[in-house]
Amino acid sequence: MTVIPPYYGLILSGLLFVVGLLGLLIRRNIMFMLISVEVMLNASGLAFIAGGALWGSADGQSMFLFILALAATEVAIGLALILRLHKHRETLDSDRASELRG
Amino acid sequence: MQTLLWIYTLLPLAGFLVLVLVGKRFPRGLAGFIGAGSVGASFLLALITGIWFVSAGAPEAGYTATLGQWVTAGALSVDFSLHLDALSVVMVTIITFVGFLIHYYSVDFMKGKGDYHLFFAYMNLFVFAMLTLVLADNFLLLFLGWEGVGLCSYLLIGFWYQEPANDTAARKAFIVTRIGDVSLLVGIFLLFVSTGTLNLAGISQGAATAWTPGGGLATAAALLILGGAVGKSAQLPLQVWLPDAMAGPTPVSALIHAATMVTAGVYLIARTHVIFALAPVAQLIVAIIGAATLLYGGLNALTQVDIKRVLAYSTISQIGYMFLGLGVGAWTGAMFHFATHAFFKALLFLGAGVLIHVLHEEHNIYRMGGMRKAQPLTFWTFVIGVSSLSGVPLVTSGFYSKEAILSGAWTFGQAGTLFWLAGAAGVLLTAMYSFRILFFAFTGDPAPGSAAEKQAKGSTGGATLRMQLPLAVLATFAVILGFLFMPGDLGGFRPFAHFLEPLFASVRNAPEPAAGTSFVLQLAVTAMVALGILFSYFWYRKERGKRKQHEDAQSYRGIRRFLLSGMGFDVLYRVLFTGSFNGVATLLQRDWISAFFDGVAWVNRFAYRVMTFFQTGLIRWYLMGIGVGIVVLFALVVFV
Numbered sequence: 001m002t003v004i005p006p007y008y009g010l011i012l013s014g015l016l017f018v019v020g021l022l023g024l025l026i027r028r029n030i031m032f033m034l035i036s037v038e039v040m041l042n043a044s045g046l047a048f049i050a051g052g053a054l055w056g057s058a059d060g061q062s063m064f065l066f067i068l069a070l071a072a073t074e075v076a077i078g079l080a081l082i083l084r085l086h087k088h089r090e091t092l093d094s095d096r097a098s099e100l101r102g
Numbered sequence: 103m104q105t106l107l108w109i110y111t112l113l114p115l116a117g118f119l120v121l122v123l124v125g126k127r128f129p130r131g132l133a134g135f136i137g138a139g140s141v142g143a144s145f146l147l148a149l150i151t152g153i154w155f156v157s158a159g160a161p162e163a164g165y166t167a168t169l170g171q172w173v174t175a176g177a178l179s180v181d182f183s184l185h186l187d188a189l190s191v192v193m194v195t196i197i198t199f200v201g202f203l204i205h206y207y208s209v210d211f212m213k214g215k216g217d218y219h220l221f222f223a224y225m226n227l228f229v230f231a232m233l234t235l236v237l238a239d240n241f242l243l244l245f246l247g248w249e250g251v252g253l254c255s256y257l258l259i260g261f262w263y264q265e266p267a268n269d270t271a272a273r274k275a276f277i278v279t280r281i282g283d284v285s286l287l288v289g290i291f292l293l294f295v296s297t298g299t300l301n302l303a304g305i306s307q308g309a310a311t312a313w314t315p316g317g318g319l320a321t322a323a324a325l326l327i328l329g330g331a332v333g334k335s336a337q338l339p340l341q342v343w344l345p346d347a348m349a350g351p352t353p354v355s356a357l358i359h360a361a362t363m364v365t366a367g368v369y370l371i372a373r374t375h376v377i378f379a380l381a382p383v384a385q386l387i388v389a390i391i392g393a394a395t396l397l398y399g400g401l402n403a404l405t406q407v408d409i410k411r412v413l414a415y416s417t418i419s420q421i422g423y424m425f426l427g428l429g430v431g432a433w434t435g436a437m438f439h440f441a442t443h444a445f446f447k448a449l450l451f452l453g454a455g456v457l458i459h460v461l462h463e464e465h466n467i468y469r470m471g472g473m474r475k476a477q478p479l480t481f482w483t484f485v486i487g488v489s490s491l492s493g494v495p496l497v498t499s500g501f502y503s504k505e506a507i508l509s510g511a512w513t514f515g516q517a518g519t520l521f522w523l524a525g526a527a528g529v530l531l532t533a534m535y536s537f538r539i540l541f542f543a544f545t546g547d548p549a550p551g552s553a554a555e556k557q558a559k560g561s562t563g564g565a566t567l568r569m570q571l572p573l574a575v576l577a578t579f580a581v582i583l584g585f586l587f588m589p590g591d592l593g594g595f596r597p598f599a600h601f602l603e604p605l606f607a608s609v610r611n612a613p614e615p616a617a618g619t620s621f622v623l624q625l626a627v628t629a630m631v632a633l634g635i636l637f638s639y640f641w642y643r644k645e646r647g648k649r650k651q652h653e654d655a656q657s658y659r660g661i662r663r664f665l666l667s668g669m670g671f672d673v674l675y676r677v678l679f680t681g682s683f684n685g686v687a688t689l690l691q692r693d694w695i696s697a698f699f700d701g702v703a704w705v706n707r708f709a710y711r712v713m714t715f716f717q718t719g720l721i722r723w724y725l726m727g728i729g730v731g732i733v734v735l736f737a738l739v740v741f742v
Contacts, residue, residue: 021729025722033722094721101719 009050016043030085030094034078041071103154104167107184110147110198111233113140117226125219137222138205141229145198152191160188162604166239173242180300185239188602192437193236193369196444200361201229203572207452208353210568211459221261221351228254232362236369240300241290244370248286248334251363252279258358259350271346278343282333286370289326292319293377306376310608315380324377324384328391331367335421337395342671344418345402348410352455355410360417360451361444368424368440372433372606379609389429389514393524396422398669400531404538405665407655408465409454412539415668416491417447419528423507430521431612432510434599438587439507441598442499445583446490449576450536453484456565456573457543461553467539468653471646472548476557479570481544483577488540490580492533492635495628496592499584504529506587506599508627509620510612522623526630533634534641541642549649589624591617 020043023036045067052060086092117140125133155165164187173180186194205225212221231250238244260272294300296319297308313320331337336344347359358364371378371388378385399419406412420443427436457473457480458465474481490500504525511521548554586598603611614620645652658666667673690696716727 024725025729028722097721098719101714101717 006050006054009053010047013043013047013050016040016046019043028093028095030082030092033094034075034082037078038071038075041067041074103151104165106147106151107165107167107186107237108169110144110151110194111184111230111237113144113147114226114229114233116140118223118230121219121223121226125223128219130213130218133219133222134209137219137226138202138209140226141198141202141205144229144233145195145202148194148198151186152195155186155188155191156601160191160601160604162187164188164190168239177298178294178300180240180242182243183239184237184243185302186237188605189369189372189437190236192441192602194233196441197229197232197236197362200444200448200576201225201232201357203575204353204357204361204448204452207455207569207572208351210566211353211455212351215262215351217261221258224254224257224261225354225357228258228358228363232366235366238302240302241293241305242300244302244373245287245290248330248366249283251358251366252276252283252334255279255347255358255363258354259347261350261354265349268349271343271349275343275347278340279333282330282340285326285333286330289323289330292323292326296323302373306374309377309380313380316382317380320377320380321384324374324381325387327370327374327377328384328388331370331425332391333367334370335364335367335425336418337367337391337422337425338398339671341395341398341418342668342675345411345414345668348408348414352410352451352458355414356448356451356455359414360447364417364421365424365440365444368421368428368436371425371428372437375428375433375606375609378428385429385431386517387429389426389511389517389521392422392425392427392429393521394422395419396426396528397524397531398422400528400535402665402668403535404531405658405662406535407468407653407666409457409467409470409539409543410451410465412467412535413447413450413454416450416532416535417443419532420447420491423504423525423528426521426525427507427510430507430510430514430518431610432507433606433609433611434587434602435503435506435510435612437602438598439503442490442503442580442583445576446487446498446500446580449483449573449580450487450491452569452573452576453480453487456480456569459569460557460564464553466653467542468649469549469552470543470554471546471552471649472544472554472558474544476554477565480565480573483573484540484544486577486580488536490584491536492631493529493627494631495624497581497584499580499582501627502584502587502589505589505624505627509589509615509623512615512619512623513613526627529627529630530634530637533631534638537635537638538641541638542646545642546646549653589620590614591620591624 017040020036020038020040023039024033027033027036045064048060048063048067050060052058052063082092085097089096117136120136121128121133125136128136164185167184167186169182169184171179172182205222208221208225212218215221228251231247231254233247235244235247235251238247256272256276259275260268262268263272290300293305293309296312297305299305299308309320309323313323333340344359344364348355350359378388396419399415399417399422403412403415403419406415420439424436424439424443427433427439456477457470460477461470464470486498490498492498493501493504495501508522508525511525512518514521548558585595587596588594615623651657655666664670
């Protein structure tokens with residue numbers, strides 16, 4: 001059985017993070033932005049797992065559980081906000097919600 | 103008695119409070135009743151007090167009624183305290199009596215002219231302030247009343263505030279009189295520093311011991327007080343506000359700008375006569391100002407086309423007579439002229455008000471005419487008014503009051519003849535301008551196509567009984583009041599003078615000329631009156647066919663224009679004060695101090711622009727910012 005070197009996991013996590021960040025910056029649809037945030041969260045979760053495997057510690061995995069719970073609540077709140085936004089302005093374009101411009 | 107003093111002073115204040123707080127919901131009748139009633143009740147109580155005072159033998163010390171303490175600070179102690187003596191009895195009686203008649207007249211006059219309750223509220227407040235002014239026992243309370251009447255004058259000149267010109271006139275009156283008030287205030291400070299008290303009687307006593315006659319401090323104090331009096335009484339050189347003050351409703355002009363408030367300066371000088379006696383130079387200046395002003399007002403009244411402006415310049419001129427009287431030591435004569443003037447000038451203003459009312463706001467005498475038949479009672483009372491104003495001999499009060507001043511001027515040493523000549527010339531001018539308005543407004547045919555023509559045909563409304571009754575009462579007093587002050591050669595019956603004389607016993611009083619001289623002087627004055635009337639009649643004959651040509655005052659040229667504009671004082675002051683102030687202000691707009699503050703503003707504005715550039719409201723830009731920031735931070739940590 002070949003052991004996957006831990007840094008492979010870190011590289012994958014970095015790639016996922018970048019994909020999420022690019023999605024967040026490029027997509028204007030707020031729904032996809034939320035999904036991108038999920039991708040980024042999972043990327044950081046993967047980094048914790050990989051780190052835990054590297055040092056042989058369970059801390060990484062327990063931290064992942066925290067991130068999972070956090071992601072769940074974040075999605076709940078995020079979806080609620082998106083619903084309000086849609087109801088309020090009939091659009092999911094995040095650039096259209098720019099009242100706070102100075 | 104002492105309580106009564108406070109009751110009748112505070113009654114108009116109560117009327118003001120009721121009207122201003124809840125008056126808006128009152129029906130018009132009730133508002134008018136409260137407004138006129140409070141002053142009427144005040145008059146009745148003042149009359150009772152006056153009769154009581156006279157029957158008590160008019161004690162020279164007077165009566166003081168203290169309500170409570172106002173201010174105490176170190177040596178300074180000021181009470182809410184009223185003082186009744188012969189001078190204030192005269193003032194109070196006339197203020198409340200004429201005030202009541204004018205309030206009563208206004209009940210109908212102000213109908214349908216808007217803000218009915220507010221008009222009576224302000225008028226009541228004015229009467230309260232005026233009573234405070236003349237009854238005050240100390241200078242601080244006097245100053246409170248002084249400023250109070252100034253405030254009410256401002257409010258009532260600008261009563262129809264929707265018209266910008268009225269606002270301007272109100273502000274002008276307020277600011278110009280404020281110049282005098284500052285002078286008065288400094289004078290009060292000086293008196294307090296020198297005598298250690300603000301009490302009027304105390305100051306009179308203290309000044310006599312603290313100052314030597316003719317000394318610098320006495321002269322300074324007298325001149326500062328004179329400054330206040332000049333502002334309030336519209337004398338040269340602060341007279342410019344009064345003609346413009348005619349922008350207010352006519353009853354206001356009658357009460358405030360003819361009968362009472364503008365004579366406050368006369369009252370003030372009479373009240374502080376001890377100080378003026380200590381400063382002969384200042385007293386001479388009072389006489390000079392009076393003589394100059396009476397000529398100034400008389401000349402300017404000649405070419406005015408607005409009936410109220412004629413009367414305004416006439417008021418300036420008549421108060422000039424009072425100042426002349428005060429200046430030459432004819433104290434009782436000056437106060438008597440105040441009394442008679444209050445009646446006949448209020449009468450003339452109310453008569454003019456009737457014309458303006460029935461002719462729908464027509465002020466121009468060239469567009470009137472023929473009102474004798476349309477308004478007979480107004481005409482006859484107006485005849486009495488102008489006769490009294492001109493001083494038609496024997497039968498009018500104006501003759502006796504002017505006679506008292508002029509005979510005092512004659513006996514005033516070397517300059518006396520000059521003062522008398524100025525006064526006599528003023529009599530000529532007075533007869534000229536006053537009969538001019540009588541002829542143009544009342545006699546002949548109405549101006550073609552004017553409201554006066556419709557009125558002559560009886561097609562527009564007339565004056566109500568409530569507007570005519572005060573005219574009749576005022577006209578009666580404009581005649582009979584004169585018999586209270588007869589010169590020596592005409593019987594010498596003068597209870598008015600005897601009533602006031604004890605107050606002025608400590609200072610020089612102008613003696614009467616010898617009986618023969620006196621008679622000649624009276625004949626000369628009579629000739630002046632006759633000449634003036636004749637002159638204005640021929641003037642009227644010459645111009646009555648050219649009403650159209652003269653009604654437009656803007657077309658006047660030369661001397662007519664010069665007099666119409668009040669001898670260019672407005673232009674002069676605009677250039678001298680407003681213009682120079684604006685010039686300095688424009689210069690200072692660009693100095694380094696304002697450059698510094700402009701710089702502060704610029705830096706702030708620039709910083710604001712920079713900040714708002716980044717605050718786009720676009721969430722993805724913020725995320726980009728965060729992302730770039732993190733990368734930069736990592737780069738710093740890793741590579742540096």
